[in-house]
Amino acid sequence: MIKWDNRFYRRRVLGDTMFIVDFLMELLGLGMSLFLWLIKFALAGLVGAIAYFKGRNSWIWAGLTLILPWPFPIFILIGICYMPKKYPKLPKEIRDEPAFKDKNPVIASMMALSAMIAKSDGSVTKDEIHFIKQFIAGHFGMSASELNSYAEAFDYGKDHPEHYQIFTQVVKTYYGHRRDIILALAYLFIGIAMQGGDTNTAKENMTRQILLDLGISAYEYQAIRAAFTGESYGYQGGGNPNMQSREDLVKKYSEVLGVSPDASLSEIKKAYRKLVKEYHPDKLASGSVPEDYIAFANQKIRDINEAYEYLEKVKS
Structure with missing residues:
Protein backbone atom coordinates (compact mmCIF):
# COMPACT_ATOMS: atom_id res chain seq x y z
CA MET A 1 0.00 0.00 0.00
CA ILE A 2 2.79 2.40 0.85
CA LYS A 3 4.66 1.52 -2.36
CA TRP A 4 1.52 2.19 -4.39
CA ASP A 5 1.13 5.58 -2.69
CA ASN A 6 4.74 6.44 -3.52
CA ARG A 7 4.24 5.58 -7.19
CA PHE A 8 1.06 7.64 -7.23
CA TYR A 9 2.82 10.53 -5.57
CA ARG A 10 5.71 10.41 -8.03
CA ARG A 11 3.30 10.40 -10.97
CA ARG A 12 1.42 13.33 -9.52
CA VAL A 13 4.61 15.29 -8.93
CA LEU A 14 5.79 14.46 -12.47
CA GLY A 15 2.43 15.54 -13.87
CA ASP A 16 2.50 18.79 -11.93
CA THR A 17 6.07 19.42 -13.05
CA MET A 18 5.18 18.87 -16.70
CA PHE A 19 2.21 21.20 -16.33
CA ILE A 20 4.42 23.93 -14.89
CA VAL A 21 7.00 23.40 -17.65
CA ASP A 22 4.31 23.57 -20.34
CA PHE A 23 2.87 26.70 -18.74
CA LEU A 24 6.29 28.35 -18.60
CA MET A 25 6.98 27.40 -22.21
CA GLU A 26 3.65 28.87 -23.32
CA LEU A 27 4.36 32.01 -21.29
CA LEU A 28 7.83 32.24 -22.81
CA GLY A 29 6.36 31.77 -26.28
CA LEU A 30 3.77 34.46 -25.61
CA GLY A 31 6.48 36.78 -24.32
CA MET A 32 8.62 36.12 -27.37
CA SER A 33 5.65 36.80 -29.67
CA LEU A 34 4.93 40.06 -27.88
CA PHE A 35 8.61 40.98 -28.11
CA LEU A 36 8.70 40.25 -31.85
CA TRP A 37 5.55 42.33 -32.35
CA LEU A 38 7.12 45.21 -30.46
CA ILE A 39 10.17 44.90 -32.72
CA LYS A 40 7.86 44.89 -35.73
CA PHE A 41 6.06 48.03 -34.58
CA ALA A 42 9.39 49.78 -34.03
CA LEU A 43 10.60 48.70 -37.48
CA ALA A 44 7.31 49.82 -39.04
CA GLY A 45 7.72 53.27 -37.47
CA LEU A 46 11.30 53.51 -38.70
CA VAL A 47 10.38 52.31 -42.21
CA GLY A 48 7.46 54.75 -42.34
CA ALA A 49 9.69 57.67 -41.33
CA ILE A 50 12.34 56.78 -43.92
CA ALA A 51 9.66 56.33 -46.60
CA TYR A 52 8.16 59.74 -45.78
CA PHE A 53 11.60 61.34 -45.92
CA LYS A 54 12.20 59.77 -49.34
CA GLY A 55 8.86 60.95 -50.73
CA ARG A 56 7.22 57.50 -50.65
CA ASN A 57 3.88 56.43 -49.17
CA SER A 58 4.79 55.87 -45.51
CA TRP A 59 1.50 54.09 -44.67
CA ILE A 60 1.99 51.43 -47.35
CA TRP A 61 5.59 50.71 -46.38
CA ALA A 62 4.84 50.65 -42.65
CA GLY A 63 1.81 48.40 -43.29
CA LEU A 64 3.88 45.92 -45.29
CA THR A 65 6.40 45.79 -42.47
CA LEU A 66 3.65 44.84 -40.00
CA ILE A 67 1.79 42.38 -42.23
CA LEU A 68 4.58 40.33 -43.76
CA PRO A 69 6.18 37.57 -41.66
CA TRP A 70 9.77 37.49 -40.54
CA PRO A 71 12.35 38.02 -41.99
CA PHE A 72 10.63 40.21 -44.60
CA PRO A 73 10.50 43.30 -42.30
CA ILE A 74 14.31 43.27 -42.20
CA PHE A 75 14.46 43.10 -46.00
CA ILE A 76 11.97 45.97 -46.27
CA LEU A 77 14.08 48.14 -43.95
CA ILE A 78 17.23 47.44 -45.97
CA GLY A 79 15.39 48.07 -49.24
CA ILE A 80 13.87 51.40 -48.18
CA CYS A 81 17.27 52.60 -46.91
CA TYR A 82 18.85 52.01 -50.32
CA MET A 83 15.87 53.28 -52.29
CA PRO A 84 16.58 56.65 -53.94
CA LYS A 85 14.60 59.65 -52.82
CA LYS A 86 11.55 60.31 -54.99
CA TYR A 87 11.76 63.50 -57.01
CA PRO A 88 9.13 66.14 -56.24
CA LYS A 89 6.74 66.95 -59.06
CA LEU A 90 6.48 70.20 -60.91
CA PRO A 91 2.95 71.53 -61.48
CA SER A 217 19.76 84.23 -44.19
CA ALA A 218 20.88 87.82 -44.80
CA TYR A 219 24.21 87.06 -43.08
CA GLU A 220 24.82 84.00 -45.26
CA TYR A 221 23.98 86.03 -48.37
CA GLN A 222 26.45 88.77 -47.45
CA ALA A 223 29.11 86.25 -46.41
CA ILE A 224 28.95 84.34 -49.71
CA ARG A 225 28.85 87.59 -51.67
CA ALA A 226 31.99 88.72 -49.84
CA ALA A 227 33.76 85.59 -51.09
CA PHE A 228 33.51 86.99 -54.63
CA THR A 229 34.55 90.54 -53.77
CA GLY A 230 37.52 89.54 -51.62
CA GLU A 231 36.03 91.27 -48.59
CA SER A 232 35.79 89.82 -45.11
CA TYR A 233 32.39 89.44 -43.56
CA GLY A 234 31.75 88.09 -40.10
CA TYR A 235 34.01 88.14 -37.06
CA GLN A 236 36.72 90.21 -38.72
CA GLY A 237 34.39 92.27 -40.91
CA GLY A 238 33.10 95.72 -40.16
CA GLY A 239 36.27 97.23 -38.70
CA ASN A 240 38.58 96.50 -35.83
CA PRO A 241 36.74 94.57 -33.08
CA ASN A 242 38.69 96.53 -30.46
CA MET A 243 37.12 99.76 -31.75
CA GLN A 244 33.52 98.50 -31.50
CA SER A 245 31.24 98.46 -28.49
CA ARG A 246 30.42 95.26 -26.65
CA GLU A 247 26.77 95.63 -27.70
CA ASP A 248 27.70 95.92 -31.39
CA LEU A 249 30.01 92.92 -31.21
CA VAL A 250 27.42 90.75 -29.48
CA LYS A 251 24.87 91.71 -32.14
CA LYS A 252 27.28 90.99 -34.99
CA TYR A 253 28.52 87.64 -33.68
CA SER A 254 25.01 86.54 -32.76
CA GLU A 255 24.08 87.15 -36.38
CA VAL A 256 27.03 85.02 -37.49
CA LEU A 257 25.73 82.10 -35.41
CA GLY A 258 22.09 82.79 -36.23
CA VAL A 259 20.95 83.39 -32.65
CA SER A 260 19.41 86.37 -30.90
CA PRO A 261 21.71 88.72 -28.94
CA ASP A 262 20.12 87.58 -25.67
CA ALA A 263 20.54 83.85 -26.44
CA SER A 264 21.77 81.64 -23.62
CA LEU A 265 25.16 79.93 -23.71
CA SER A 266 23.50 76.56 -24.33
CA GLU A 267 21.63 77.99 -27.33
CA ILE A 268 24.88 79.46 -28.64
CA LYS A 269 26.66 76.10 -28.28
CA LYS A 270 23.84 74.31 -30.08
CA ALA A 271 23.91 76.81 -32.97
CA TYR A 272 27.70 76.60 -33.15
CA ARG A 273 27.74 72.79 -33.42
CA LYS A 274 25.09 72.91 -36.14
CA LEU A 275 26.96 75.51 -38.20
CA VAL A 276 30.30 73.71 -37.89
CA LYS A 277 28.69 70.63 -39.46
CA GLU A 278 27.05 72.68 -42.22
CA TYR A 279 30.04 74.78 -43.19
CA HIS A 280 32.89 72.35 -42.63
CA PRO A 281 35.10 72.44 -45.76
CA ASP A 282 35.45 68.63 -45.81
CA LYS A 283 31.68 68.33 -46.10
CA LEU A 284 31.24 71.16 -48.60
CA ALA A 285 34.10 70.08 -50.87
CA SER A 286 32.76 68.06 -53.78
CA GLY A 287 35.24 66.99 -56.42
CA SER A 288 35.76 69.72 -58.99
CA VAL A 289 33.82 72.60 -57.45
CA PRO A 290 35.56 75.99 -57.81
CA GLU A 291 38.51 76.65 -55.49
CA ASP A 292 36.85 79.90 -54.44
CA TYR A 293 34.02 77.84 -52.99
CA ILE A 294 36.41 75.88 -50.78
CA ALA A 295 38.05 79.15 -49.75
CA PHE A 296 34.62 80.47 -48.81
CA ALA A 297 33.99 77.41 -46.63
CA ASN A 298 37.33 77.86 -44.90
CA GLN A 299 36.61 81.52 -44.21
CA LYS A 300 33.15 80.73 -42.85
CA ILE A 301 34.45 78.10 -40.45
CA ARG A 302 36.96 80.67 -39.16
CA ASP A 303 34.21 83.27 -38.72
CA ILE A 304 32.01 80.77 -36.89
CA ASN A 305 34.81 79.64 -34.57
CA GLU A 306 35.87 83.17 -33.73
CA ALA A 307 32.30 84.37 -33.21
CA TYR A 308 31.68 81.44 -30.86
CA GLU A 309 34.85 82.18 -28.90
CA TYR A 310 33.78 85.78 -28.37
CA LEU A 311 30.19 84.97 -27.36
CA GLU A 312 31.31 82.16 -25.08
CA LYS A 313 33.64 84.58 -23.32
CA VAL A 314 31.02 87.31 -22.76
CA LYS A 315 28.21 84.88 -21.85
CA SER A 316 30.20 82.80 -19.36
Missing part, protein backbone atom coordinates in the same frame (compact mmCIF):
# COMPACT_ATOMS: atom_id res chain seq x y z
CA LYS A 92 1.25 69.75 -64.40
CA GLU A 93 1.22 72.81 -66.64
CA ILE A 94 5.02 73.10 -66.32
CA ARG A 95 6.02 69.43 -66.40
CA ASP A 96 3.98 69.01 -69.60
CA GLU A 97 6.21 71.61 -71.25
CA PRO A 98 8.73 70.03 -73.69
CA ALA A 99 11.55 71.63 -71.67
CA PHE A 100 10.72 69.49 -68.63
CA LYS A 101 9.44 66.21 -70.09
CA ASP A 102 11.56 63.21 -69.10
CA LYS A 103 13.94 65.49 -67.19
CA ASN A 104 15.12 65.40 -63.61
CA PRO A 105 12.86 68.11 -62.09
CA VAL A 106 15.47 69.13 -59.52
CA ILE A 107 18.27 69.72 -62.03
CA ALA A 108 15.77 71.38 -64.40
CA SER A 109 14.68 73.70 -61.57
CA MET A 110 18.30 74.63 -60.82
CA MET A 111 18.88 75.46 -64.47
CA ALA A 112 15.69 77.53 -64.66
CA LEU A 113 16.61 79.48 -61.51
CA SER A 114 20.15 80.05 -62.81
CA ALA A 115 18.69 81.45 -66.03
CA MET A 116 16.34 83.78 -64.15
CA ILE A 117 19.27 85.35 -62.29
CA ALA A 118 21.49 85.54 -65.37
CA LYS A 119 18.74 87.16 -67.48
CA SER A 120 17.47 89.54 -64.79
CA ASP A 121 19.67 92.37 -66.11
CA GLY A 122 18.42 91.85 -69.67
CA SER A 123 21.03 89.52 -71.17
CA VAL A 124 22.95 86.31 -70.50
CA THR A 125 26.73 86.40 -70.95
CA LYS A 126 29.14 83.61 -71.92
CA ASP A 127 30.87 83.97 -68.56
CA GLU A 128 27.61 83.30 -66.76
CA ILE A 129 26.86 80.21 -68.86
CA HIS A 130 30.42 78.90 -68.34
CA PHE A 131 30.17 79.43 -64.56
CA ILE A 132 26.80 77.63 -64.40
CA LYS A 133 27.98 74.65 -66.45
CA GLN A 134 31.26 74.34 -64.55
CA PHE A 135 29.59 74.46 -61.16
CA ILE A 136 26.65 72.12 -61.82
CA ALA A 137 28.77 69.62 -63.76
CA GLY A 138 31.40 69.56 -61.00
CA HIS A 139 29.09 69.57 -58.00
CA PHE A 140 26.45 67.15 -59.30
CA GLY A 141 28.65 64.91 -61.45
CA MET A 142 27.00 65.65 -64.79
CA SER A 143 28.65 65.29 -68.18
CA ALA A 144 28.56 68.06 -70.79
CA SER A 145 26.01 66.17 -72.89
CA GLU A 146 23.74 65.61 -69.88
CA LEU A 147 23.96 69.27 -68.99
CA ASN A 148 23.19 70.35 -72.57
CA SER A 149 19.95 68.34 -72.45
CA TYR A 150 18.65 70.91 -69.93
CA ALA A 151 19.15 73.85 -72.30
CA GLU A 152 15.39 74.15 -72.85
CA ALA A 153 14.77 74.31 -69.11
CA PHE A 154 17.35 77.10 -68.96
CA ASP A 155 15.57 78.95 -71.77
CA TYR A 156 12.23 78.48 -69.99
CA GLY A 157 13.67 80.11 -66.89
CA LYS A 158 14.87 83.10 -68.90
CA ASP A 159 11.34 83.69 -70.20
CA HIS A 160 9.38 82.95 -67.01
CA PRO A 161 11.00 84.61 -63.98
CA GLU A 162 7.54 84.84 -62.36
CA HIS A 163 7.70 81.09 -61.69
CA TYR A 164 10.79 81.23 -59.46
CA GLN A 165 8.86 80.13 -56.35
CA ILE A 166 7.73 76.94 -58.08
CA PHE A 167 11.32 75.98 -58.84
CA THR A 168 12.70 76.97 -55.43
CA GLN A 169 10.02 74.80 -53.82
CA VAL A 170 11.12 71.78 -55.87
CA VAL A 171 14.77 72.28 -54.90
CA LYS A 172 13.95 72.88 -51.24
CA THR A 173 11.65 69.86 -51.05
CA TYR A 174 14.37 67.58 -52.37
CA TYR A 175 17.44 69.12 -50.74
CA GLY A 176 15.96 70.83 -47.67
CA HIS A 177 17.73 68.36 -45.35
CA ARG A 178 21.08 68.90 -47.11
CA ARG A 179 22.26 72.25 -45.85
CA ASP A 180 25.57 71.79 -47.64
CA ILE A 181 23.76 71.51 -51.00
CA ILE A 182 21.58 74.56 -50.28
CA LEU A 183 24.70 76.57 -49.41
CA ALA A 184 26.38 75.35 -52.57
CA LEU A 185 23.41 76.53 -54.63
CA ALA A 186 23.53 79.88 -52.85
CA TYR A 187 27.17 80.14 -53.92
CA LEU A 188 26.14 79.26 -57.49
CA PHE A 189 23.34 81.82 -57.69
CA ILE A 190 25.36 84.62 -56.11
CA GLY A 191 28.28 83.71 -58.36
CA ILE A 192 26.07 84.08 -61.43
CA ALA A 193 24.98 87.53 -60.27
CA MET A 194 28.59 88.55 -59.56
CA GLN A 195 30.03 87.52 -62.93
CA GLY A 196 31.72 90.52 -64.53
CA GLY A 197 31.98 92.46 -61.30
CA ASP A 198 29.53 93.92 -58.82
CA THR A 199 25.89 92.95 -59.29
CA ASN A 200 23.17 95.41 -60.33
CA THR A 201 19.90 96.02 -58.49
CA ALA A 202 17.76 93.74 -60.67
CA LYS A 203 20.13 90.79 -60.28
CA GLU A 204 20.53 91.36 -56.56
CA ASN A 205 16.76 91.49 -56.03
CA MET A 206 16.15 88.30 -58.00
CA THR A 207 19.01 86.49 -56.25
CA ARG A 208 17.82 87.59 -52.80
CA GLN A 209 14.24 86.46 -53.53
CA ILE A 210 15.38 83.02 -54.64
CA LEU A 211 17.78 82.53 -51.73
CA LEU A 212 15.22 83.73 -49.21
CA ASP A 213 12.86 81.02 -50.45
CA LEU A 214 15.68 78.48 -50.07
CA GLY A 215 16.21 79.51 -46.45
CA ILE A 216 19.43 81.50 -46.83
